[in-house]
Amino acid sequence: MVKLSELPNFRVHLSQLLQQAALTLKVDHALNIEITRTKQVSHGDYSCNLAMQLAKTLHKNPREIAGMLIDAMPESAYVEKIEVAGAGFINFFIKDDAKRLYLNHILQSGDRYGASDFGNGEKIQVEFVSANPTGPLHVGHGRGAAFGASLANVLAKAGFSVTREFYVNDAGRQMDILALSAWLRYLALNDVQVPFPENAYQGEYVKEMAKLIYEAHADRYVHQPAVLLDGLSEAAHEEVINTDEQLDRMIANAKKILGQDYAYIHNFVLTEQLGDCRNDLMEFGVEFDIWFSEQSLFDNGLVARAVRLLDEKKQLYRQDGALWFRSTEFGDEKDRVVQRENGHYTYFASDIAYHLNKFERGYTKVINIWGADHHGYIPRVKGALQALEQDPDKLKIALVQFAVLYRDGKKASMSTRSGEFVTLRELRHEVGNDAARFFYVMRKSDQHLDFDLDLAKSQSNENPVYYVQYAHARICSVLAQWDGDAASLIDAETDLLTGPAERVLLQCLIDFPDTIEAAAQEFSPHLIAFYLRELASEFHSYYNSTHFLVPEIPIMEARLALVMSIRHVLKNGLELLGVNAPEKM
């Protein structure tokens, strides 16, 4: 029997053994020892390709080097045997009783199993969603939300100190357009007829906000609309308004007419939309630590400061009346405007201030989750940080591709024009939160996602969400029928678990922390989804091949100890993805 107080991390342990063995080979350069899981049982449990890596520098046959490494390796209480295989792989077979230590550990740690100190408590920020509060979240935001939330959970589980942040674009033109849109709808409710611009916000939710204002304040915000169309072409009075210039003119006129009241309208629509967004996300299981206001960057002078700092570094110049940042000096395709000819700062300017602020808040790593259509934006932001003498590599951008909905095998419309897009809320109500969360992270984030609505809805074996949840529910059902004291399973004689399915399952459970670590390192929560499906699959197979509630008490308890451990891991894994682990289905 192996006796050790501490739970062994096999990969770390084996890596240390190799490290020691490598000393005898007198290699002068740094070693990159990677321990990987094997794909085939005949190759053992873990494998290392170090011998092949060293073949070139040592001018020796990899298999010969592997033999030397094995000879030089210290004895280990965990290792059953070591073999040289193939071109020079070193394959490790772990002792079964060493693996079984994990069952005891999982039963004791329960909800905490899977956690590691991989991240060393490093302060890391994940900024995601950050949708303009100008309308309901749509299915594209949903993927960013699900991905970001899952990634943040994974990072936290892997030992990082994670802050989840939503950047609120509460400054700028889009909010003005929304405020104008709502006010125009409000005027219409008061029987004041003004043409509604085609490029204003058309959605029904705008009319609803107008109605709220009307119900609370009646005609309190009705002002002379006559000058609203001042400065617009004569045609606009009769015909359509659809250019940016016309829209901006109307906004300016509205501000003039409303005076102090404009702030009320602006603030009202912002509060409404942000509240709606927050509710939507909360129902989706996505929560944030910080809602960071873009407007606050202006109010606190941080935008002006960031621009001034760039100027001090001689990174700005004036041309055509605008202020430009020399981003081409830092790899961008062209220089970018930070302050427009009309004196307004660009979105880029506040973004520079925002990112500088993030760095100054002490995060050692800052992760931005962006829609893939923003990829061209990366060089200028990193360039600006570099210009400000910050380390641009601390900023990591995770790009999330669009999700395309399919219904009846056909693309479902998600046009943002005319307000007829599919909202996240609609999706959640149609397929449920669990399916939505799971489907969103089933694919690598930087790949297009075909979201099959019919599949997500189907309560059948085709649906991968139910497949995993069903495994959990089955276990709960078995445990309920056993009706014993779960705590007693810690003393089960787990050395009775010698069947092939049991050994595979045990190794699968041991892999859980490694999977989380990999998902954290590669920003790939989809690895968790794949892992869970694999574990569920192994469990279902075990369930069908082996009866758990057998008369022989020790065997029953041993199997239940394994099954209970699986339950913990399924639950913990689903939790990372924000998916429920139901006890009954």
Place this chain on the structure above:
RNA sequence: GUGCCCGUAGCUCAAUCGGAUAGAGCACCAGCCUUCUAAGCUGGGGGUUACAGGUUCGAUUCCUGUCGGGCACGCCA
């Protein structure tokens, strides 16, 4: 036109930052419920990893080119 991403089974996708015989699910075919939930299981067929070269012990992965698809190329956000 320029830049970035992608191209893997009929379909949707994996493949542990160059590793061993490229794996799942769906679909298709053949089986399994008087036994802890059949939302399950077992078995089977299915591949020149778009194409052509190159780098090396070894390539789906890295480099070059071609073809095909997506996105981005504003004093918008």
